[in-house]
Amino acid sequence: MGEVKHILLAKFKDEISQEQIDHLIxxxxxxxxxxxxxxxxxxxxDVSIENLHQGFTHVFESTFETTEGIATYISHPAHVEFANxxxxxxxxxxxxxxKPIVVDP
Structure with missing residues (x-):
């Protein structure tokens, strides 16, 4: 089945302090x-020099073993509380x- 990556791109509101961002991370x-x-x-x-980020500043990557694992994560009370x-x-x-695909050279 292979692992599944859950990617979240984010741009924090301008009024959110770095201290608040650090706490959330x-x-x-x-x-x-x-x-x-x-x-x-x-x-x-984001550290790209291409300027194609469309305003997104942060990327968060979580790894799961299955898509069902992501469904469990999304509905888990700890995630729901945090996500709100x-x-x-x-x-x-x-x-x-x-699902990452490995390409042989």
């Missing part, structure tokens, strides 16, 4: 400890789930 990362199907979490800020606060401070958000 720690909360997002902590979901790994509460939602069993969530296997890993990584994040980063997280989404409220975003100006823009985009979510994509995909």
């Amino acid at each position: 720690k909360g997002y990362a902590n979901l790994v400890n509460h939602v069993e199907p969530m296997k890993s979490f990584r994040w980063g800020k 606060g997280f989404l409220a401070v975003l100006d823009k958000v985009l979510v994509i789930d995909y």
Whole structure:
């Protein structure tokens, strides 16, 4: 079946402080400890020189073993509670789930 990646692109509202963003990122990362199907979490800020980010500034990547695991994560009370606060401070958000495909050279 292979792993499934859950990608969230975000742009925080202008009035949200860096301290608030840091706190939210720690909360997002902590979901790994509460939602069993969530296997890993990584994040980063846009560093592209192409200027094609369309305003998105942050990327969050979670790894799951199955699409059913993502469904469990989405409805898990810890995620629901976190997401309600997280989404409220975003100006823009985009979510994509995909199964990575390895291409042989």
